[in-house]
Amino acid sequence: MAGRRWDIGATRRMGRVFARRSGGDGPGPVDLVASGKLDGALVDWAFYRDGRRDAKTNSYTEALSRAKRGQGFVWIGLFQPDDRQLAIIGAEFGLHALAIEDAAEAHQRPKLERYDDTLFAVLKTVRYVPHGDLTATSEVVESGEVMVFCGPGFVVTVRHGEHSELTGLRQSLEEQPERLALGPGAVLHAIADLVVDRYLEVTDAVQADIDLIETEMFSPRGWRNIDRVYQLKREVLELKRAVAPLTGPMRALSTLRHPLIADETRNYFRDVDDHLLRVKEQVISFDELLSSILQAGLAQVQVAENEDMRRISSWVAILAVPTMIAGIYGMNFDNMPELHLKYAYFVILGIMFAACTVLYRLFKRNHWL
Template sequence: MTKTRTHKHKKHTGQIPGTLVYTGEKSDKEFYVECFDYTKETIEESILIDIEDAVNYKETDSVTWINVEGLNYTKEIEHIGNQYGLHPLVLEDIVNTTQRPKIDEYDNYLFVVLKMLYYDKEEKIVIEQVSMVLGKNYVLTFQESEGDVFGTIRDRLRHANGRIRGLKSDYLLYALIDAVVDKYFSIIETLGNKIEDLETELFAGHSREGINIEVQQLKREILKVRRAIFPLREIINRIEKGEHPLIYKRTITYYRDIYDHLIQVSENIDIYREMIWSLMDMYMTTISNKMNEVMKVLTIIATIFIPLTFIAGIYGMNFDNIPELHYKYSYYILWGIMLMLFLGMLYYFKKKKWL
């Protein structure tokens, strides 16, 4: 049965620019909005039942993080976007889960799209799009589904760990991006362990059934991770070298640290990518060596039986005047000659190390 592939970009064909069309998988999850509003001394954590309440945090002196889960609720997202003055094309990119990681700069906010990676219960890589909007005193994040890598950020906000509650919203954006990048390291480490395990197995000469499928799956995973991570370097580079008024000079150093981490992750990805290609070559070499071993054994067997078959063919002919035909010990002599030929050839093959 042939599997039909769906193309998510077709959903945008003929649409007016700025039209919100969710391109991800439909979910039964309810629309969920959590809010952290904090200063250095205080913090308020709440779940926003009424999305109208989100606009109350736009012009406060405190810093606010509003996290939205459920990109299939396009009307609610459009309403929040209108409250915060987001451009229609920004809202379109938020619900377009195939959007390439990027950064757009506007007069009073920054819009960042990146990919959040983690493993699910079946040990498969999940790539989820996260959109972030940085304003003067707020950060909006939009996720496709529940579950993320921001648990440590929530704990730091609740317990005032580190400097996160003492700095502005640009530092909060840094902390959120840094949490995503830190998760990249664990993803890369797991992929590296899988590749090394397969490499060890193939070096040992093992080629169990299905190992080629595992190599191909790892190859696809590496390519998916590479496509998700590499564009983020450009984003951080633009933040680091840009002069947007929402990014203060004191936080540029922290963004530079993210860039260094991304360089390290990228180098590891390139290394593992080369290792994957080497694994494929190694697998083909292992299969070829096994085939050669089989062909060598069959060739030796055929070579041994060629002279024996020749002798049997000569004395199997129905001529009356074969000299040895009526000799009393001909049968035993013939067996002796054939046995000597067999043993002699085995000795010769052993001496040549063909066996």
């Protein structure tokens, strides 16, 4: 990746330097919060002990020191940090350089990776975009990303996109100290649970859009809405790209034996996995249904074109009769019959009218007109 090549050795050296400092050799580690090195990216941070936010620990350095001694864990929330800030965080917690590189780049595929005793999870967030009338350019689903680093004594969340917010999640968890007491794995579960719950909300809203477009498509001249069906299918595909790849990581977290994931937390992950499978099945059914509606719309276009061609052909056949008769009598030969009869003109007009009437009724009866 041009412009974002990470020096893995340098990152590891920074981690070893920090480890020596936190172990007591030389001066203590720099307070990242007080020094302002995370300004612009830091959303919130806190130290949790026995499932409760420790209000007495006001210093980030003190919180980190206590977390490293196993007295609790630090939870840091970041929003779109730059490369330098991510490198500092990576060195602070000894994060793998490959995971830091992924965290710096948005548009990652949902996944779960394990680096020694650290878990790195990427989750896609989605949001339904309210709209009045669905058009060929309507945006229905917007996506963002949440990346979570979980390790002994710390949780780091990195958000990308305006719609990746974890609104109220920290406050909700702080009201349930028994869950936070389960450690960093409980925070990872809470984030995954929130993301999947939003999937459910979005799929319900998209279902309403699909029901509406399906009704309109099978109305008279409904094929004119085919561009709207195509746009909605594109939006459903974006939702599918967020949901489908996450099933593997959720299944792994529900069965993973890891020091950060307590047995009770695994039970919670199984519930999230069940909800995710339901969402996945629903999104796949959306995709298949929209494909069927799109094919039906294309078939309607062909039927409409055939009907138009039959209608045009019918009128051409009707008009061909008077044109043919007029063409014959317009040749002006002297020896043509009926040219010198007194009422020949009116007789020919009557024949034209009668022939056209017969053809019109014939085509009308056969539903060509």
